[in-house]
Amino acid sequence: MPSQPPDPSPPGSPDGHRVVIVGAGPAGLTAAYQLGKAGMRSVVLEKDDMVGGLSRTARHGGYHFDIGGHRFFTKVKAVDDLWHEVLPQEDFLTRGRMSRIYYNKKFFDYPLRAANALFGLGPWTSFLVLLSYLKSKLFPVKDERSFADWVSNRFGRRLYKIFFETYTEKVWGIPCSELSAEWAAQRIKGLSLLTAVKNALLPQRTGGDKGSVIKTLIDSFEYPRRGPGMMWETVAEKIQEAGSEVRTGADAVRVLHENGRVTAIEAAVDGHIERITGSHFISTMPVRELVHKLDPPPPAEILRAADKLNYRDFLTVALIVDNPDLFPDNWIYIHDPDVKVGRVQNFKNWSPEMVPDPQKSCVGLEYFCFEGDGLWTMDDKALVALGAREMEQLGLLRAAEVEDGAVVRMAKAYPVYDGEYAAALAEVRRWLDGLPNLQLVGRNGMHKYNNQDHSMLTAMLAAENVLGARHDVWSVNVDQEYQEEITREEAERRAAEIAALEATQPKVPVPLGAPMPDPMRAVLRYAFARLHKAALGTALGTVGALYVLATTAWVLWRGGPAVEMYLGLLSQYFIGYTVSWTGALIGAGYGFVWGFALGWLIAYLRNLSLGIYVQWIHRRAEAASLGNFFDYI
Numbered sequence: 001m002p003s004q005p006p007d008p009s010p011p012g013s014p015d016g017h018r019v020v021i022v023g024a025g026p027a028g029l030t031a032a033y034q035l036g037k038a039g040m041r042s043v044v045l046e047k048d049d050m051v052g053g054l055s056r057t058a059r060h061g062g063y064h065f066d067i068g069g070h071r072f073f074t075k076v077k078a079v080d081d082l083w084h085e086v087l088p089q090e091d092f093l094t095r096g097r098m099s100r101i102y103y104n105k106k107f108f109d110y111p112l113r114a115a116n117a118l119f120g121l122g123p124w125t126s127f128l129v130l131l132s133y134l135k136s137k138l139f140p141v142k143d144e145r146s147f148a149d150w151v152s153n154r155f156g157r158r159l160y161k162i163f164f165e166t167y168t169e170k171v172w173g174i175p176c177s178e179l180s181a182e183w184a185a186q187r188i189k190g191l192s193l194l195t196a197v198k199n200a201l202l203p204q205r206t207g208g209d210k211g212s213v214i215k216t217l218i219d220s221f222e223y224p225r226r227g228p229g230m231m232w233e234t235v236a237e238k239i240q241e242a243g244s245e246v247r248t249g250a251d252a253v254r255v256l257h258e259n260g261r262v263t264a265i266e267a268a269v270d271g272h273i274e275r276i277t278g279s280h281f282i283s284t285m286p287v288r289e290l291v292h293k294l295d296p297p298p299p300a301e302i303l304r305a306a307d308k309l310n311y312r313d314f315l316t317v318a319l320i321v322d323n324p325d326l327f328p329d330n331w332i333y334i335h336d337p338d339v340k341v342g343r344v345q346n347f348k349n350w351s352p353e354m355v356p357d358p359q360k361s362c363v364g365l366e367y368f369c370f371e372g373d374g375l376w377t378m379d380d381k382a383l384v385a386l387g388a389r390e391m392e393q394l395g396l397l398r399a400a401e402v403e404d405g406a407v408v409r410m411a412k413a414y415p416v417y418d419g420e421y422a423a424a425l426a427e428v429r430r431w432l433d434g435l436p437n438l439q440l441v442g443r444n445g446m447h448k449y450n451n452q453d454h455s456m457l458t459a460m461l462a463a464e465n466v467l468g469a470r471h472d473v474w475s476v477n478v479d480q481e482y483q484e485e486i487t488r489e490e491a492e493r494r495a496a497e498i499a500a501l502e503a504t505q506p507k508v509p510v511p512l513g514a515p516m517p518d519p520m521r522a523v524l525r526y527a528f529a530r531l532h533k534a535a536l537g538t539a540l541g542t543v544g545a546l547y548v549l550a551t552t553a554w555v556l557w558r559g560g561p562a563v564e565m566y567l568g569l570l571s572q573y574f575i576g577y578t579v580s581w582t583g584a585l586i587g588a589g590y591g592f593v594w595g596f597a598l599g600w601l602i603a604y605l606r607n608l609s610l611g612i613y614v615q616w617i618h619r620r621a622e623a624a625s626l627g628n629f630f631d632y633i
């Protein structure tokens with residue numbers, strides 16, 4: 001391929017700026033769309049032959065399928081507004097979500113419910129499950145470090161193996177005994193427990209109520225009638241209507257920089273290299289790739305740090321099935337250890353328009369893998385045959401009904417958070433900070449395991465930065481000065497949105513050995529301070545002492561036999577007390593002792609009752625959050 005080619009870039013906006021964006025997934029397209037609305041032209045380079053990234057909708061013979069089904073759900077108004085600005089309301093379907101767990105030829109409710117699980121497992125297995133639960137209560141794993149220990153201690157080993165182990169290991173390819181308990185605990189910490197305690201102690205506010213966020217996420221969501229690709233293809237059209245470019249089949253291969261600024265990107269297009277210059281650059285490509293594409297290359301330690309960023313890959317096998325009605329779910333989690341498939345989507349149940357012939361169905365079988373492993377390298381025909389065989393083995397369809405199939409491989413579908421990633425990413429970021437006209441946004445762009453809305457928000461902030469704002473994209477922090485005219489209420493609403501945004505993002509497993517904060521203690525510290533027994537005792541003791549002293553002094557000063565008589569009765573409780581100056585001092589001593597004892601007791605009882613209450617909420621929150629755990633994988 002020839003290098004140093006001419007610059008075919010489109011003209012920039014009238015003030016001469018040109019923004020070059022790598023990747024036409026939700027993040028890259030959102031950035032270009034927002035810039036276009038502000039009159040700033042950009043060019044989006046996409047290496048694939050279609051837009052949408054992980055949120056694309058693939059097509060095969062008139063059938064549509066996603067890379068996993070994509071729910072449109074957000075608590076961020078700006079994101080929701082963009083979606084509805086791009087597609088009219090009639091293009092959105094509101095779907096009541098239905099998904100179940102499949103295990104041992106039976107379906108179980110999802111989110112998990114104890115009675116349904118026990119009933120479905122049958123009397124003998126349920127008995128064993130109860131025994132194993134009792135064992136976990138009587139003899140819990142003392143040093144609860146792994147995800148396996150954590151769940152087993154709460155549900156018993158047997159239930160853990162049925163409902164947690166197989167699917168988690170399929171998704172991440174790591175034994176649950178090597179995943180930190182923090183992964184499960186962080187869900188509780190961030191959501192239900194905190195919310196429950198706050199709701200119990202403070203007046204309820206609807207804006208940032210994360211409990212309701214989760215419920216909504218589970219119960220219903222929006223979905224474009226021809227899949228998420230419909231959204232992203234329309235955004236790409238609108239970007240081009242605004243005078244910018246979206247170039248598919250353009251693989252960014254080199255990121256040129258000089259004197260602390262990125263100057264151009266070279267892209268491989270149709271077998272030759274094109275150089276696209278610009279004043280601002282936004283990258284959504286995986287951080288590891290970006291670092292290796294820098295020219296001149298960064299120091300060796302930065303390249304080594306980038307190499308420590310790892311990914312889990314993914315492939316979808318779509319099967320076209322000659323059967324109009326396979327099962328009612330949007331998707332099913334496959335907990336059966338005898339098959340490799342992890343999750344099955346029934347796209348017809350997402351939207352009837354995903355299937356051109358109502359007599360047929362289109363199912364998407366999700367296989368989690370590593371690039372280059374046995375599944376990844378298997379040829380498409382063999383994968384379609386494997387999918388059909390496994391579906392028959394599960395009893396979900398007959399292999400003979402499968403008429404056709406297609407495979408989409410998605411490398412780097414999941415950024416992995418292993419023991420080394422955080423330090424490595426921080427090191428890479430520090431170095432990239434030296435190139436201030438290059439912004440990293442999106443899921444792989446920031447090595448952040450997030451949903452569309454989070455990717456889009458980072459892109460919106462980056463676009464505003466190009467236009468003069470100074471948002472911190474990494475902490476999704478909004479620069480209030482830039483939004484001069486917003487009111488305090490508006491600022492508070494946005495802060496609540498961002499908190500809710502974080503709460504709805506998936507959680508990535510953390511390996512053993514990563515620091516594990518105690519969620520309970522964090523919440524206790526946050527929600528209420530424990531009363532200090534000695535401090536409250538001293539305070540009430542002092543009040544008691546002063547009260548007796550002042551009352552006696554007042555009687556001594558004012559005199560009067562009746563009052564003196566009543567006060568004298570105190571001597572029955574305070575031995576040695578008399579209505580005299582000496583008695584006042586003795587009474588003050590008694591007042592202090594009784595006041596101290598009362599204060600100490602109040603503090604003790606209050607701490608104890610709140611402790612029991614929080615413990616109770618904690619247990620409930622754990623059970624609830626594990627019930628919908630896979631929503632966040």
Ligand SMILES: Cc1cc2nc3c(=O)[nH]c(=O)nc-3n(C[C@H](O)[C@H](O)[C@H](O)COP(=O)(O)OP(=O)(O)OC[C@H]3O[C@@H](n4cnc5c(N)ncnc54)[C@H](O)[C@@H]3O)c2cc1C
Nearest residue numbers: 023025026027047053054068070071252285442443451452
């Ligand atoms: C199985 C699965 C299910 C999901 N379900 C949901 C869901 O229900 N709801 C939801 O909101 N989110 C969901 N997500 C997350 C969602 O897909 C992502 O958050 C979103 O697509 C990220 O957008 P992005 O633009 O940051 O990255 P991507 O979608 O990864 O897009 C990046 C783009 O950059 C391109 N690119 C990379 N390198 C180069 C290069 N060198 N040159 C040119 N182009 C390049 C890629 O080809 C890609 O098109 C799901 C993800 C997965 C994997």
